[in-house]
Amino acid sequence: MKNLVYIFLGVVFGLAMYKAEAASWFRIYEMFNFDSFHMYGFIGTALLVGAVGLQLFKRYDTKDINGEKIVIKPKDRSIVRYLIGGILFGLGWALVGACPGPIFVLLGAGIWQILIVIVFALLGTYLYGLIKDKLPH
Numbered sequence: 001m002k003n004l005v006y007i008f009l010g011v012v013f014g015l016a017m018y019k020a021e022a023a024s025w026f027r028i029y030e031m032f033n034f035d036s037f038h039m040y041g042f043i044g045t046a047l048l049v050g051a052v053g054l055q056l057f058k059r060y061d062t063k064d065i066n067g068e069k070i071v072i073k074p075k076d077r078s079i080v081r082y083l084i085g086g087i088l089f090g091l092g093w094a095l096v097g098a099c100p101g102p103i104f105v106l107l108g109a110g111i112w113q114i115l116i117v118i119v120f121a122l123l124g125t126y127l128y129g130l131i132k133d134k135l136p137h
Helices: 002-019 025-032 038-059 079-096 100-108 114-134
Strands: none
Touching: 002 100, 025 038, 100 114
């Protein structure tokens, strides 16, 4: 039953992204050309909601779906890792016209060509998992 709640929340999230045009190639193109505030507002709102949620997780005894306490550990900071990762992420986003969240929204909207992107995104994630310990910290 708990999984149905998460499926429902995922569908609502996907509908919100679709209706807000966050999965629109045109909106992303506008953003990269600094022609519209639309996507910056959407991303800023998501950042604000995430920051508030993170603070609530830290402040209260929040538990995951299995009842275990959620512990938020600080990440290692590395300019090289974030620089390379940010460049690859940005290039992929600009090339495809969508970041990882909206690719599934586009699939749900019936854009079947996005399956190519999803396959390669999953492959890239798998390859990263194989080599992440060998990358510079």
